[in-house]
Amino acid sequence: MSSQTVLVTGATSGIGAEVARQFVARGHRVYGTTRNPDTVQRPIPGVTYVRLDNADYDSATACADLAGPVDILVNNAGESQAGALEDTSMQAIEDLFRVNVFGPIALTKAVLPGMRERRRGTVVMVGSMLSSFPVAFRSNYAATKSALKAFALATRREVAPYGIRMISVEPGTIATGIGDRRSIHVGEKSPYRAEYETLAAATRRNEDAGISAEDMATQIVDAALAEHPKPFYARGNQAGVVFFLRRLAPRQLILDMTARKHGLPKVKI
Template sequence: MTSGPGRAAERAAGRGAARRTALVTGASSGIGRAVCQALLARGYHVLATSRSPEKIPEADRLPGATYLPLDLTDPASIEACAAAAGPVDVLVNNAGESQLAPLEELPMDALERLFQLNVFGAVRLTQLLLPGMRARRRGRVVMVGSMLASFPLAFRSSYVASKAAVKAFATAARRELSPHGVWLTTVEPGSINTGISARRTRYLADDSPYTDAFRTVSEHLDRNEASGVSATTVAATILKAIEASQPKPLYAVGSNAPLVFTLRRLISRRAAESLVSRKHGLR
């Protein structure tokens, strides 16, 4: 059975004050759920967020986790979630939307929603939880980004920009917070087999001149993700970042990350862009 906040607090108190609390956004499936499982196995008190926790079937709920409602597009919901969470030692900003569209045809309301969810909501939640981490002189904030932020791809401009933004926030603010015992880091997964392809929002005009190239990229993305690493593998890397004494600014996992990041340092930016395009069927 999933516990409510009262029972969770009693259980945490019974196990001692040293027990750490972690809040994971987008925890109902995929990477978020796998991160919650990994943290529970390590003895963390886990706060798992979802837009509508009451709609999660009992069989799909993680035993030991406390579920909190959170809509990152709603400022009031973000404030309420932070207040309900109380003191938090670890924040994993995982919730987000994957988007695919030609830049020319991307609806502005879709772009604004994407940035509110992927960037502004995550940043605001982080702001609300940082004072407690700083006061206790311990904390970890993990931004779940994407390797596409390091290797941009056509028709993914909005998604790439949002993931580059959260990485920039974490990287730039590290020096502000590390003297206070709080570390910010980014984990960039490559292709992941989590079913995200079916949930990706796509925008393409009926008479679009980009139709053929768009469909090619879309098909290659779906295929790459079908053979990508598991959410459990990504969760293990996130746990590594959380439990490092001084986490690195960036961790990457999947899509042959060690090789491709090494290659990126050895070849020109234009050559790297060309390789990414060819991997997704573009010439």
């Protein structure tokens, strides 16, 4: 396959850095985004860093202009959030949607005209398996990832006549240290505090034992470069098994199983 121009958001750490590294290793020209390109501590050889702030829609246009004609866009950058819905301000929820949903959509809109004119292109939305298997105290984050998946799956047919492929990818639990950067919204005296702490402890254990960023990046890069990519990919947390069960089992059973994996007992209502 000839060299393509790839734009990877959030390319300074975790999955984004590994995606950028693997695209370079496969001979592609890679742009990686960061809020401040001048302060990248461990730049990846072969990656050109450009500024992007998902919360600033104008920066999406500027980023696309700097990258030029983009063949593959990987919308990976985002923020993680946890806590009780009752304890989370509307401002915090709106800010999360701005960064995790509206920013990636703004960047996608910025590259689509060029892809349409050239009649080729691929857009990958990196979501989370919490979209398919939501759990208590992660409602806002799961909702943003569900929105990204819906955008990708609905727009897939819309842009297909112009040779553009839209792909949704859901990582399971990944050992990237994202838990250390997660914003937490739960009051010290909140009635939800005890159960949140139970979930948080289980989440830390699950993340420590999660699949590597390298493994997840391989899935994303393979999907983006596939001749005929599927609409949806998932990896981690025994994805093949749990998605099969999700198709067969009652919804409440799946919710109860997901809660149990995160340390929360079943509550019958």
